[in-house]
Amino acid sequence: MAALPFLLRLCLRRGMVPPVGRMTCRSAPVTAFPVRAPAATLADVASAAGVGESTVSRVLRNHGSFSEKTRKRVMEAAAQLGYVPNRIAGTLASSGSRLVGIIVPSLSNIVFPEVLSGVNQALEDEGYQAVFAVSEYKMAREEEMVASMLAWRPAALMVAGLEHTPAARALLEAGGTRIIELMDLDGEPIDIAVGFSNLEVGRVSARHLLARGYRRIAYVGHDLAADTRAAKRLEGFEGVLRDQGLALMERSTLPTLSSIEAGRAGLEQALARRPDLEAVYFSNDDMAFGGYCLCLSRGIRVPDQLALFGYNGLGIGQALPQPLSTIRTPRVEIGATAARLAARNAPAQRIDLGFELIAGATA
């Protein structure tokens, strides 16, 4: 930046090709490439239209007053320059971000994408934009993600569940950002909570199996330390058994994320130890589907020889000739409700969207 910095800036600014169309990048091979014009700014539009910046701003946001003539001139200039407003600048200036952060535990089964889908739809209607991160069911990672999302000063931040590390909790409670906890109601919400009771899901599941006469019951699940909601379901489930003077005959949990394969393997293990099982409660539908596949391969008759019960109410379970007995959760609706509350800056509250028992044909 010695001799012609000003000229260079001017060129770049105006979209002209400066004298040197070749630039060097340290630590990368020298590459020739077309120098592109930087994006047009409000000021560019203003001077092109021959009006002040604030006028352009008002016109573009259709906020405040201006004459029709001015409006047309501004719109034309903007179109002509291919102007795309810079929301980073806009957000900074108006100190009210239109971003909503969402931290989901996982994207590898369809459950959270469905929640995201609901969030995203509703958010769009309200003029917000979703930013997301994945915690991989690790609280420590969630903590990092919380801090990094907060750095975008989102209008609201959504997280799954009510359990967080102390540090994450402190950040979330610091105020300034609406916090929405999703998919769980068993505990103390920080601000807004939208979901249902996982404890109750477990209880309803147990009552269903008991009502059908099953007594020799096993649990096949995935890593419970990471998935606290699955742990709560199991807790509710075992509570009901206990009340009836019963207990799980077998508990086969794999130290992995839930998956079809894990369900298959878990059931295999449970049956090896307890060939006389009557019913199995799975941590979710993916797991249950894996179990169902095992039964298919082994020719185990479902539910006569072995009853299977899942959780989530995924489409996959309901398409089978024998629909899976399970609990349907309102995932899209939870996302959409959360998004609406966030956008409308609702007061702190708990919203119970409930769940539905699908009797199905496997238990």
Add this chain to the structure above:
Amino acid sequence: MAALPFLLRLCLRRGMVPPVGRMTCRSAPVTAFPVRAPAATLADVASAAGVGESTVSRVLRNHGSFSEKTRKRVMEAAAQLGYVPNRIAGTLASSGSRLVGIIVPSLSNIVFPEVLSGVNQALEDEGYQAVFAVSEYKMAREEEMVASMLAWRPAALMVAGLEHTPAARALLEAGGTRIIELMDLDGEPIDIAVGFSNLEVGRVSARHLLARGYRRIAYVGHDLAADTRAAKRLEGFEGVLRDQGLALMERSTLPTLSSIEAGRAGLEQALARRPDLEAVYFSNDDMAFGGYCLCLSRGIRVPDQLALFGYNGLGIGQALPQPLSTIRTPRVEIGATAARLAARNAPAQRIDLGFELIAGATA
């Protein structure tokens, strides 16, 4: 803002509770709520630590030089104030965003969440943050999303496929932002493209069915106008048939998104018209799974009576006692590769990550 605006601002700024803990909001009921301190700023940290702003900035980003003593003082002050840097401001100032935009067609089957997952993982390693939007397989919506994502001045923008509206294309080609097109290589990429050839997928699928001796073949698919990649697969598929002097016996496409239910319904319709079918090529695994379920319910033996072939290689298809014959696509890897190229500002290129035929047991 008449009498004590300054005092109020000061209070807010300093986190004190101002005289009036109750504020009114036009167009909303008057609500009492605690006035919360606005987030601490760099300047707050600087004055708390007794150093200049730039020093704090350097320490916090660990960039530039500073003494160990200063570092400690700054870190303490920051921790004490619960300082979370404002990336909106940071981005604006450094004019280099750490955001990467991703526009996916849908979140309602697992395919794009898997791509997102790959993107997100790799992005994080490189210190970027993903922002996403869903186009619902509508080009017009994609156009809107492109404009609105560009407003965040992302470092890169990822979109699915090579087909866009003229306006969207113009925005994408405007330069200034790295564009990465995912999941398709049949056409002219704008900048970087990462994926595989859908035409070739169709061809390989057709050759497989022909090699197995199937001749009376139907196609069961979803809305092809919206899903151009599915259309390309079908095009490749039919091309191979044509080369052999053959043609599809039946073509049953539903005007909906792909789903298990649509696959079932589509196959039902195809069989109603052509009971003598030997094999069915589905637009994807969800559809094929629906077809498989229909066969199970009707007692149609697969593949002897009817062969089924899908696309995607989802876990669900492989868990069945009879693994689905299909094509596995490297979805997570595509996302991760795209993210890495974006983060490292790679030159324009096409990357073919290929796909894999899973012979399976249904065709």
Add this chain to the structure above:
DNA sequence: CTGAAAGCGCTAACAA
């Protein structure tokens, strides 16, 4: 109805 000017919170020269 319109424009000038003061920030929003931070980064990046540039001096000191």
Add this chain to the structure above:
DNA sequence: TTGTTAGCGCTTTCAG
């Protein structure tokens, strides 16, 4: 090693 000083591009008073 540090602090001072311009902005980044926009929104928002506040005069005209």
